[in-house]
Amino acid sequence: MTQTATGSVFFEKFLSITQYQTLITFALLLICFFLVKKMQDKKIDFSIRMMVGLVLGAALGLGIQAVAGFPAVSTIWMQETAIWYGLFGRAFISFIRMLVIPLIFVSIVKVILDFSGKKDLPKIAFRGIFWLLFTTAIACILGIILANAFGLGQSELMKAATGTAKIKEYTNIVDTFLRLIPSNIIGAMSSENIVGLVIFAALVGLGANRMEKKNPVEIGVFKSFMAGFYKIVMSIAMTIIKYMPYAVIALLAGTIVSNGIPAIVQVSSFVAAVYIATALMLLIHILLVVLHGLSPKMFVQKSLGTWLLGFTSRSSVGTLPMTISTLTNRMGVNTGTANLVGSLGSTIGMNGCAGFFPAMIVVMVANMVGIEMNLQFYIMLIIVVVIGSIGIAGIPGTATVAATIALSGMGMAEHFVLIGMVLAIDPIIDMARTLTNVSGTLTCAVITDREMGSLNIEQFNDPKTMLEHNDDES
Numbered sequence: 036m037t038q039t040a041t042g043s044v045f046f047e048k049f050l051s052i053t054q055y056q057t058l059i060t061f062a063l064l065l066i067c068f069f070l071v072k073k074m075q076d077k078k079i080d081f082s083i084r085m086m087v088g089l090v091l092g093a094a095l096g097l098g099i100q101a102v103a104g105f106p107a108v109s110t111i112w113m114q115e116t117a118i119w120y121g122l123f124g125r126a127f128i129s130f131i132r133m134l135v136i137p138l139i140f141v142s143i144v145k146v147i148l149d150f151s152g153k154k155d156l157p158k159i160a161f162r163g164i165f166w167l168l169f170t171t172a173i174a175c176i177l178g179i180i181l182a183n184a185f186g187l188g189q190s191e192l193m194k195a196a197t198g199t200a201k202i203k204e205y206t207n208i209v210d211t212f213l214r215l216i217p218s219n220i221i222g223a224m225s226s227e228n229i230v231g232l233v234i235f236a237a238l239v240g241l242g243a244n245r246m247e248k249k250n251p252v253e254i255g256v257f258k259s260f261m262a263g264f265y266k267i268v269m270s271i272a273m274t275i276i277k278y279m280p281y282a283v284i285a286l287l288a289g290t291i292v293s294n295g296i297p298a299i300v301q302v303s304s305f306v307a308a309v310y311i312a313t314a315l316m317l318l319i320h321i322l323l324v325v326l327h328g329l330s331p332k333m334f335v336q337k338s339l340g341t342w343l344l345g346f347t348s349r350s351s352v353g354t355l356p357m358t359i360s361t362l363t364n365r366m367g368v369n370t371g372t373a374n375l376v377g378s379l380g381s382t383i384g385m386n387g388c389a390g391f392f393p394a395m396i397v398v399m400v401a402n403m404v405g406i407e408m409n410l411q412f413y414i415m416l417i418i419v420v421v422i423g424s425i426g427i428a429g430i431p432g433t434a435t436v437a438a439t440i441a442l443s444g445m446g447m448a449e450h451f452v453l454i455g456m457v458l459a460i461d462p463i464i465d466m467a468r469t470l471t472n473v474s475g476t477l478t479c480a481v482i483t484d485r486e487m488g489s490l491n492i493e494q495f496n497d498p499k500t501m502l503e504h505n506d507d508e509s
Contacts, residue, residue, distance in 0.1 A: 060116040061116070063098075064120060064284065071084055085340045088279075088281070088343075089346075089347070092284040093291065095284065095288040096288035096290065099113065100295055106295065109293065109295065120286075123282060127275070127279065131272070142375075143233050143240065144236045145261050145265050146240065147237055147240020148243060155489075159484075160379075162483045162487070163372070163380075164384070167380055168383070171384040171385070171389060171420070171421055171424045172390075178392065178394030179394050185304045185307065187395060216234060217234065272357070276356065276357050276360070279344055282348075283344075294462055305395070308395060313468070313471045316386055316475070320475060321334060323482055328485070330496055334366075337361060337500075340357070341358055345469045346469065349465045349466055351472040355378065359374060368484045372483055376480040376484075380476025385437075385475065387471030390420065392434045394420055394441070396438040396442065396457070397438075399454070400442065400454065404453070412445075415444075419440070419441055419444035419445060423441055434461070435461070
């Protein structure tokens with residue numbers, strides 16, 4: 036290989052910089068970062084910085100697409116731009132996800148230890164799971180209604196449906212529940228089996244409580260260690276979250292640059308249905324908060340930053356540290372309730388990924404292949420979706436598994452290939468789905484704590500309880 040060829044490979048394969056446009060777009064990203072840094076130096080509210088980051092990211096991504104002429108296929112410099120933007124966006128998500136497993140483990144153990152001798156824990160768990168699954172059922176019904184209203188699968192999607200997607204593995208209901216029990220806790224951690232991790236952490240906490248009377252000194256040391264470990268993990272999480280507005284810019288701009296507008300236009304009806312479903316579910320969440328005697332304005336104001344992180348990160352699990360922090364530091368939710376319901380909400384009853392999305396997919400495919408849909412069909416679909424929402428990890432791409440389970444449960448597994456066009460623009464849809472997941476978790480935790488009588492109303496209604504006021508130690 037000649038020296039020239041070697042140099043070409045170095046810039047193309049290793050540095051991913053072969054076009055001058057790549058350097059320009061990178062410079063534009065740095066300018067956006069500079070603007071956010073100036074806002075941070077002036078102590079401008081975190082939520083406002085998040086909104087500015089969202090606007091800058093959308094403007095940057097759409098601007099790049101406009102300069103390139105909104106191509107159907109990304110040019111070389113656009114691909115390189117997406118790679119470099121991913122350095123900041125994906126690095127942030129990796130840092131957050133790095134903390135997920137230790138956070139869930141220490142949170143659940145701490146919950147059990149804190150509720151030692153109390154009878155509230157089973158009630159919190161029952162109420163939390165009920166609301167998570169109940170809101171998922173509502174989301175499923177909403178998905179069915181919107182899918183029929185938009186006529187998904189009856190027009191352009193039927194003609195455009197192509198691809199070579201393969202059906203993913205699925206199991207019956209008994210095996211689904213059995214798979215939640217981890218036979219190897221290390222394997223459960225590596226595969227992000229959140230329910231399995233919650234079960235193991237709960238057993239550790241219960242075991243410690245049972246041994247406390249016989250071994251008060253040793254268990255006392257263990258409790259102190261877990262309390263300290265929890266503070267350390269949360270401190271690290273808050274330190275990382277401070278940089279979220281920067282990540283929002285890179286994540287959103289990179290997503291728009293990578294996927295483009297033409298791909299969205301081809302399945303515009305499905306995209307519109309998903310985003311309308313998200314908006315309606317947010318209204319339903321707010322309504323549930325109001326029905327529990329709480330201020331909708333405070334709920335929205337304090338949820339906004341967490342919503343935006345879910346929207347841009349596309350990871351319910353990755354958003355978990357901020358979800359728990361928002362619940363405890365800003366909304367006045369009891370630590371035990373926030374940790375338990377927050378952790379469960381990242382894998383059970385996700386309103387978007389495992390709620391309205393699989394329902395829309397099933398209706399769309401049914402229309403495409405001519406399957407008759409009646410009341411019995413819809414009732415069965417709701418049952419399948421709600422049960423299938425148990426144990427679905429809150430990470431990007433999870434909705435595909437939820438859709439597979441729904442199609443399989445409805446006897447339509449062989450038609451999975453027909454959703455290839457939807458999967459092609461999945462990142463755009465996934466942002467709205469994940470926002471809905473996160474909002475559902477926040478809602479269920481707040482109303483569960485309200486029903487338990489442990490919600491700090493004064494803290495919930497105090498507009499000054501901002502997230503950053505609680506991370507000075509970091």
